[in-house]
Amino acid sequence: MDDHITIGIDHGWSQMKTRNTCFTTGIALVDDNPIVYDNILDYNGKCYRVGGDRIKVQDDKVCNENFYMLTLAAIARELNARGPEVTGKNHITLAVGLPIGRYSSEKKAFRNYLQKNRMVRYRYEKKEYVIFIDDVLVYPQCYGAIVDRLPMMSGQEIVVDIGSWTIDIMKVIDRVPDQASIATDPNGIITCMKKIQEVCVAETNSKIDEYAIREFITKGDVRLDQEFVDIMVKEFTTYTKGIFRNLAERGINVRTTPITFVGGGAVLMKRYAGINQKNVSYVEDVKANALGYETLAGLYLKAQKKKEA
Numbered sequence: 001m002d003d004h005i006t007i008g009i010d011h012g013w014s015q016m017k018t019r020n021t022c023f024t025t026g027i028a029l030v031d032d033n034p035i036v037y038d039n040i041l042d043y044n045g046k047c048y049r050v051g052g053d054r055i056k057v058q059d060d061k062v063c064n065e066n067f068y069m070l071t072l073a074a075i076a077r078e079l080n081a082r083g084p085e086v087t088g089k090n091h092i093t094l095a096v097g098l099p100i101g102r103y104s105s106e107k108k109a110f111r112n113y114l115q116k117n118r119m120v121r122y123r124y125e126k127k128e129y130v131i132f133i134d135d136v137l138v139y140p141q142c143y144g145a146i147v148d149r150l151p152m153m154s155g156q157e158i159v160v161d162i163g164s165w166t167i168d169i170m171k172v173i174d175r176v177p178d179q180a181s182i183a184t185d186p187n188g189i190i191t192c193m194k195k196i197q198e199v200c201v202a203e204t205n206s207k208i209d210e211y212a213i214r215e216f217i218t219k220g221d222v223r224l225d226q227e228f229v230d231i232m233v234k235e236f237t238t239y240t241k242g243i244f245r246n247l248a249e250r251g252i253n254v255r256t257t258p259i260t261f262v263g264g265g266a267v268l269m270k271r272y273a274g275i276n277q278k279n280v281s282y283v284e285d286v287k288a289n290a291l292g293y294e295t296l297a298g299l300y301l302k303a304q305k306k307k308e309a
Contacts, residue, residue, distance in 0.1 A: 004134070005086050006301065008095040008294035009074050010141070010287065011067055014054045014164035014190065014214070015264070016074045017287045019294060020081035023073075024214075026052035027066050041073050042123035054210070057165050057190070060106060062113040071114060075131060076124035093135045095297035097289055100140040100161070100168045100177075101184030111136045137297045142168045143177055144292030145262035145283050150175045157258040160247070161289075162265025164188050167243065169250070185246065189217075189265050192239040199231050208232075217268065233272070240265075240273035255279070262288055 010017040016025055027041075030049045034040050039050045050073045061067045071094070079086050094114055098106050115136045122129055142161035146153075153175050161168040165188040171181040193213050200208050208228055216222040216232055243265075248254050255277065261269045262283040269275065270282045285291070 003089050004091045004093065005079075005089040006093045006095055006294055006297050007075055007078050008144075008290040008292070008297065009071060009078075010097060010144075010289040010293070011061060011071070012164050012264070013057050013188075015286065016070050017290045018074050018078040018081075019287060019291055021074065021077040022286060023077070024051045025054045025066075025070055026050065027055060027069055027073075028052065037126045039073075040123075040125060041069055041076075042126075043069055043072060044122075054164075060109070062106075062109050068113065068116075072120065072122055072129075073124060076122075076127070076129055079129070080127075090130060091132045091134050093137065093297060093301065094133060095137045095139065095290075095293035097139045097141040097144050097293055099163070099166050099184060100142045100170055100182050101166070103138075103140045107138045111138050137293070137300060139293050139296050140170075140177070141289055142170045142262065144290075144296065145288040146172070146260060147292040147295050149260070149283075153258075155258075157260065158247070158252055159260050159262060160243070161263040162189065162243065162261060162269065163263045164190050167246075167265070169247070183250065189268070192235060195239075196232055196235045199235060200228060203231065204228070217264070220271070236268055236272040237274070240269050243269065244273055244275065 008019060012025065014025060016023055028049050030047050032047055034047055041048045041050050048069060050070065055066050075092065096110070096114065098110055115133050117133065119132050141163070142159050145161060146159050153172055155174065157172045159170045159172060165186070167185040167188055169183040169185070171178040193210055196213055197207050200206055204227060208224065212222050212224060213232065222229065244254060247259070256279060258279050260281050260283060264286050266282045267284050270284065
């Protein structure tokens with residue numbers, strides 16, 4: 001269809017990512033007449049500010065409207081980022097993901113949640129959007145981030161997706177994920193950021209805002225006194241080395257097995273873990289999963305079109 005577009009979205013607990021955009025998972029009700037309309041979502045007669053402080057981690061992503069509204073914001077941002085490429089296209093296939101350890105149990109509910117309204121009308125930054133959610137395709141996180149690398153993989157490899165809330169570990173054998181070996185560790189980046197805040201309070205009697213910690217992760221620099229930077233470096237070093245030890249404790253030969261780190265923590269592993277081995281590589285683009293979901297959806301839709309021909 002000429003009016004069809006596929007949009008990949010990575011619904012992280014800390015950040016929403018699409019092919020071209022990335023923003024914090026903050027959503028807060030504001031006055032119906034906000035002073036400025038930057039990042040303002042107008043949905044169902046109410047206005048919400050998108051971004052800012054992230055939402056708190058909950059049991060799942062379908063327990064309230066938060067991630068649905070963040071999805072609408074992500075669609076608007078991505079359509080705007082693509083510009084003339086998507087003019088007139090409002091029939092959307094969403095390609096999304098779930099942590100690989102919870103993929104099977106939560107896939108159906110997440111798909112139904114995002115597809116509950118086939119037609120949606122809303123405004124984002126005062127611009128009106130009328131979209132049709134034709135389909136929602138759900139894929140495992142971690143796998144999406146390495147789709148483009150699969151042709152170059154051979155034998156056995158380990159993929160480690162370090163996200164905000166979880167660390168997913170997946171074995172790939174001859175380019176195929178080994179579901180029996182999938183493991184999920186609950187100690188994602190958020191746990192390290194909380195530890196940094198605790199240490200700062202204990203040692204300096206001051207708390208670093210989570211936004212500043214994220215800025216340091218992203219840019220490698222932040223406008224803070226050196227004592228705070230030193231604490232972050234020390235805790236990130238401890239955290240990343242702990243992940244590497246955890247892999248070894250799981251029976252993975254970290255000296256010889258090809259290991260690829262993906263997700264928001266990949267840059268931390270490269271910067272602080274002190275690993276300088278040819279068997280270890282990194283996918284540092286935090287949007288890698290979103291891009292991978294689009295690739296997988298494209299292959300699926302192409303196959304479906306071929307069947308119908």
